Amino acid sequence: MNTQVCMYCGGQLEEQRVTRFQKYQDRWVLIENVPALVCSQCGEQFFTPAAHDLVVDLISGKSNPVRTETVAVYDAELAK
Template identity: 35%
Template sequence: MITKCLMCGGKTVRKKVTTENWWGEKLTFVENVPAFVCDTCGEQYFEPEVCEELDRLRETPPVAKKTIQVPIYNFPKTIVR
């Protein structure tokens, strides 16, 4: 159990989160993932069993609950220093 954020020192609380998961070149999201979330900065921490289950999902992806489209943009080159 992670009670203190390693990034900012804030307190973590148990929550269900949506996390991104790259399966090869395919970006996916997994909903309702148990995590410890920092109440100050929002950093998320997962227990080993949760990480193992996410790995299993990568190996044998389930049928998608839904599919969304996400636009992709190029960053403007005008801010080069």
């Protein structure tokens, strides 16, 4: 892949496998080991259209989850 730069800070992007946290049909799902380009400077993650399609395929029911996690949810509006 060609060397690319971050659209936010201009840092170098590196290919990495990341965990993506995404809402799908009102449920949060985790997708591990998604190929992404990660900025070495600010940490912003960028996904190629192919990686996006892969995620959609996985979470839209073509695969079973490898495991299920319980997620604690907090609301910052309620913080004092």
